[in-house]
Amino acid sequence: MKGFLLLSAIACLVAGCCSPRPLISLLPEEIKAAPPLASSGSFELVHCPPGVPHRSVLQEVERTFHAVHSLLGTPARARLVRIALFTPNEPTGRHILRARCSRDEHAAFMNFREGWIVVVGDWEKTRAHTDLRHETAHQALCALTPDRFPPFWLSEGIATLFESGADDNGRPKPNPPRRRNAARLVGWRRRIRLSGLIDRHRPAYINADAYARSWALTIHLAQNNPHALRHFLKVWQSKNLSPGETFVQTVLADTQLEQLEQAVSTTMR
Numbered sequence: 001m002k003g004f005l006l007l008s009a010i011a012c013l014v015a016g017c018c019s020p021r022p023l024i025s026l027l028p029e030e031i032k033a034a035p036p037l038a039s040s041g042s043f044e045l046v047h048c049p050p051g052v053p054h055r056s057v058l059q060e061v062e063r064t065f066h067a068v069h070s071l072l073g074t075p076a077r078a079r080l081v082r083i084a085l086f087t088p089n090e091p092t093g094r095h096i097l098r099a100r101c102s103r104d105e106h107a108a109f110m111n112f113r114e115g116w117i118v119v120v121g122d123w124e125k126t127r128a129h130t131d132l133r134h135e136t137a138h139q140a141l142c143a144l145t146p147d148r149f150p151p152f153w154l155s156e157g158i159a160t161l162f163e164s165g166a167d168d169n170g171r172p173k174p175n176p177p178r179r180r181n182a183a184r185l186v187g188w189r190r191r192i193r194l195s196g197l198i199d200r201h202r203p204a205y206i207n208a209d210a211y212a213r214s215w216a217l218t219i220h221l222a223q224n225n226p227h228a229l230r231h232f233l234k235v236w237q238s239k240n241l242s243p244g245e246t247f248v249q250t251v252l253a254d255t256q257l258e259q260l261e262q263a264v265s266t267t268m269r
């Protein structure tokens, strides 16, 4: 399990590395138009490998979706999200893996505007289920800011925070291997640097370090100041401020950036 989580998150954002087409175009029309195999709340499962229980898939996405909203706030309106799950052996699964240049037999993406979550993987292993929750958390966050995509640090931070699911009270269960990787990447002694991450919509370099810092910041805020996350989202959606302006107005307040960096570093140790 080591290492693949960070790599998967990178793959998640580097959309269509071999293909300039939108990822959703990788889905065949007959799957897009297929009647649901099962549905629950705002989710429809339209394609699912044999042996994967429909009910447990829907329970997992519902639980993750509501856990994100329990932490961050509830969207004004529900929207339909369709889910298509594949194995690497199916033609569509193979097609998606090739388009994503995936060498380790898994790929996942979500499309907010058209309302899709698509995951390819081995459903007998943890990884595919981790990817499903990761993409579901992306959907849940986008539902809170439907007119403006959240910045990278929050999007990948929240998706990572919920990829091991949530407890019975909706609290995220941070993934131990992910935490270890993040702690190692951000360093044990030096302070985590947040500038360049919080002041842009996307960092200049989207690499393992950017993911690690994003997750460190998000887990710190989720544990110590969830109010700031909610406030950030409200302001982000309602005012046309830059990511840095929004962050300073809603999270930093009277705190100096250095103090926050120190606090995040302490959380990750």
Ligand SMILES: [Zn+2]
Pocket (backbone or CB within 6 Å): 009, 012, 013, 134, 138, 155, 156, 159
């Ligand atoms: Zn992601």
